Amino acid sequence: MNININREATILLVEDDPGHARLIEKNLRRYVANEIIKLSDGQQAVDFLFCEGAYAQSVRPSPLVVLLDLNMPVLDGFHVLKRMKENSRTRRIPVIILTSTDDAREVSKCYDLGCNVYITKPVDYEKFCDAIQKLGLLISIVMLPNGE
Amino acid sequence: MKLSKKIILITITVLFVSLSISSAVLTVNFKKNYTEAILIGTYGIGHSLNSIVTELLSLGLPIESFTGMDKKCRQLLENNAYVSYVGIADINGEMLYHSDPAVVGKVFADDVMKRSIASLKPLTQSYKRFDGPTYYDLTIPIIDSANAHRGLIRIGFRTSVISDRVLSALLQVILIFSLSFTAIVLLINYFMSRFVSRPVINVSEHAKKIAYGDYDVKLAVTTNDEVGILADSVNQIALQVKQKTHDLETAKDHLEELVDKRTADLRAANEDLKKFTYIVSHDMRAPLINIKGFSGELRSATDTIQSAVEELIPFMNTENREAVRAAIHEDVPEALAFIATSVTRMDSLINSILKLSRLGHRDLTFEPIDMNDLVQNILKSIAHQIEERHVRVNVESLPEVTADRISMEHILGNLLDNAIKYLSQERAGEIRIWGEQGEKVTTFHIQDNGKGIAEQDIPKIFEIFNRLGVQDVPGEGMGLAYVQTVVRRHGGHIRWASEPGMGTTFTFIISKKLVNGGTYEY
Numbered sequence: 001m002n003i004n005i006n007r008e009a010t011i012l013l014v015e016d017d018p019g020h021a022r023l024i025e026k027n028l029r030r031y032v033a034n035e036i037i038k039l040s041d042g043q044q045a046v047d048f049l050f051c052e053g054a055y056a057q058s059v060r061p062s063p064l065v066v067l068l069d070l071n072m073p074v075l076d077g078f079h080v081l082k083r084m085k086e087n088s089r090t091r092r093i094p095v096i097i098l099t100s101t102d103d104a105r106e107v108s109k110c111y112d113l114g115c116n117v118y119i120t121k122p123v124d125y126e127k128f129c130d131a132i133q134k135l136g137l138l139i140s141i142v143m144l145p146n147g148e
Numbered sequence: 149m150k151l152s153k154k155i156i157l158i159t160i161t162v163l164f165v166s167l168s169i170s171s172a173v174l175t176v177n178f179k180k181n182y183t184e185a186i187l188i189g190t191y192g193i194g195h196s197l198n199s200i201v202t203e204l205l206s207l208g209l210p211i212e213s214f215t216g217m218d219k220k221c222r223q224l225l226e227n228n229a230y231v232s233y234v235g236i237a238d239i240n241g242e243m244l245y246h247s248d249p250a251v252v253g254k255v256f257a258d259d260v261m262k263r264s265i266a267s268l269k270p271l272t273q274s275y276k277r278f279d280g281p282t283y284y285d286l287t288i289p290i291i292d293s294a295n296a297h298r299g300l301i302r303i304g305f306r307t308s309v310i311s312d313r314v315l316s317a318l319l320q321v322i323l324i325f326s327l328s329f330t331a332i333v334l335l336i337n338y339f340m341s342r343f344v345s346r347p348v349i350n351v352s353e354h355a356k357k358i359a360y361g362d363y364d365v366k367l368a369v370t371t372n373d374e375v376g377i378l379a380d381s382v383n384q385i386a387l388q389v390k391q392k393t394h395d396l397e398t399a400k401d402h403l404e405e406l407v408d409k410r411t412a413d414l415r416a417a418n419e420d421l422k423k424f425t426y427i428v429s430h431d432m433r434a435p436l437i438n439i440k441g442f443s444g445e446l447r448s449a450t451d452t453i454q455s456a457v458e459e460l461i462p463f464m465n466t467e468n469r470e471a472v473r474a475a476i477h478e479d480v481p482e483a484l485a486f487i488a489t490s491v492t493r494m495d496s497l498i499n500s501i502l503k504l505s506r507l508g509h510r511d512l513t514f515e516p517i518d519m520n521d522l523v524q525n526i527l528k529s530i531a532h533q534i535e536e537r538h539v540r541v542n543v544e545s546l547p548e549v550t551a552d553r554i555s556m557e558h559i560l561g562n563l564l565d566n567a568i569k570y571l572s573q574e575r576a577g578e579i580r581i582w583g584e585q586g587e588k589v590t591t592f593h594i595q596d597n598g599k600g601i602a603e604q605d606i607p608k609i610f611e612i613f614n615r616l617g618v619q620d621v622p623g624e625g626m627g628l629a630y631v632q633t634v635v636r637r638h639g640g641h642i643r644w645a646s647e648p649g650m651g652t653t654f655t656f657i658i659s660k661k662l663v664n665g666g667t668y669e670y
Contacts, residue, residue, distance in 0.1 A: 017434050017435075017437075017438065019435075019437070019438030019441065019442065020434065020437055020438065020441075023438070023441040023442070023445075026445070071430060071431070100430055100433040100434055100437060101430055103506070121433075122437075123433060123437055123440055123491065123492075123495040124440065124492070125440040125441050125443070125444035126444075128437065128440070128441060128444075129444075
């Protein structure tokens with residue numbers, strides 16, 4: 001079931017738990033063929049998005065969809081989201097929060113900061129697979145801005 | 149009444165009484181002495197007249213034929229203004245000579261005259277004369293040289309002579325009394341005010357200042373008397389109070405600091421605990437997702453291996469064949485099944501902790517709630533359980549409360565759920581719900597006739613994850629822990645009474661003074 005409408009979009013997966021990252025990637029691969037870049041903390045994500053630090057010499061791929069975890073070392077997901085939405089060059093990049101937290105206040109906080117979708121990672125693996133399938137579907141149908 | 153006034157009043161009274169008594173004594177004495185003096189004077193007059201008469205008698209002149217005696221009598225009257233009359237009578241009572249010519253020649257036989265005639269010694273009598281006033285009458289008997297009683301001299305004066313004199317003397321005494329009394333009172337007043345009142349007022353004003361917190365006033369101790377001692381004591385008190393107040397302030401500051409610190413510590417500990425619960429529940433989930441996820445992956449990988457190995461089994465030797473088959477078909481699926489159920493259980497426990505933590509965090513909205521409606525709605529939602537177990541639920545009229553609706557549903561839902569869950573199989577279930585409105589709190593009771601709570605389980609019933617008795621009822625063992633948290637956030641508490649085999653009554657109270665945004669967080 002490859003619905004590759006947004007074929008050219010790169011998926012930036014920011015996730016500190018390598019197991020989660022692998023599971024998400026594994027499941028996502030079943031539905032989308034887009035390039036997936038995995039980063040393991042918020043600082044790396046910010047460097048990558050703003051071409052700073054270790055990524056100073058590289059060029060940020062475009063279009064881009066960001067899958068962001070919240071609880072991460074160094075710099076957490078909220079900070080990454082805030083930085084992205086404050087900057088005119090990154091604020092239109094869709095951000096999908098993918099986290100184990102389903103606390104109502106955190107959900108509200110993320111939407112307040114401007115996240116596009118909030119998805120909870122279920123513990124039950126079948127539900128987890130379902131969620132990623134829906135995520136894949138979402139990524140494939142979402143309209144993306146160009147040149148940003 | 150002021151102390152100085154009281155002292156003055158007492159002094160005045162004492163002074164007045166003593167002065168009055170002394171004046172009265174003085175007056176009485178004066179009257180007695182004056183009377184005596186007048187009588188002695190009168191006696192002198194009478195005696196001089198008597199010596200003239202006895203002289204004439206010794207010359208042999210008859211008593212009735214003295215010349216110029218009337219004139220002599222009148223003369224005596226003129227020379228002694230207080231004397232009213234002077235007369236000489238014979239032994240028969242005939243008035244021979246008299247200052248009043250009208251009386252001369254008259255014979256008197258009244259009682260006074262009779263006593264006068266009868267007396268051989270000078271005699272003083274007082275009597276009321278025919279003309280009205282009362283008189284003192286002095287009789288001197290005339291006794292000649294032959295010792296014969298020849299007649300008598302009577303000299304009289306009005307008693308009013310004495311009483312007038314006494315009156316004027318009394319007036320004088322009263323005048324002196326008043327003047328000296330006034331002078332003494334004024335003097336006492338002055339001394340009282342100068343040496344008692346003013347210093348006492350001064351001390352009391354200082355004491356008042358001390359009472360208002362001005363501890364630095366210092367009284368000058370000038371005298372050695374009681375007031376001086378008082379002033380000194382007040383100074384000591386001021387010093388002591390200042391010291392004590394200072395100590396108290398220091399202690400209070402210290403205590404406040406301590407309380408602030410403890411409160412802050414407690415709050416921090418509470419916050420830490422909340423964060424801890426929250427973090428634990430979230431961070432514990434992350435590895436679970438991996439365990440679940442990868443065991444899922446393992447399962448699908450095993451399926452692939454299974455079909456591949458199945459084809460290879462006929463080519464294995466007999467020993468290996470059975471072992472591989474067992475591993476592929478039994479051991480691996482069994483291990484995966486155990487992993488899956490354990491992770492599911494773990495996940496549900498984590499969810500419970502998370503739920504409890506959130507109940508402690510959730511913002512409560514206090515609103516008026518009709519508890520009768522609320523209970524009926526809960527009963528409707530568990531109607532099938534009630535039906536199934538033939539439970540009779542008896543709800544009495546419940547008081548209205550101002551509380552958080554979700555919390556109330558939670559509390560009553562849990563308690564009713566428990567009551568039904570733990571009903572005894574041996575008898576028909578009966579549940580009774582009632583409540584009462586107190587002054588500061590509202591109380592609710594839920595009574596059942598179920599299994600009751602065994603004594604050894606008593607400390608555990610509000611503990612999380614603790615499920616009591618024979619585990620024949622589904623549940624996570626979190627219900628009462630939730631209920632307790634929520635009740636506490638309503639400024640109340642939950643209690644219960646139980647008898648194993650008879651039933652349990654849960655009683656919870658909630659505060660009637662719940663304010664939105666208030667601090668009822670636990």
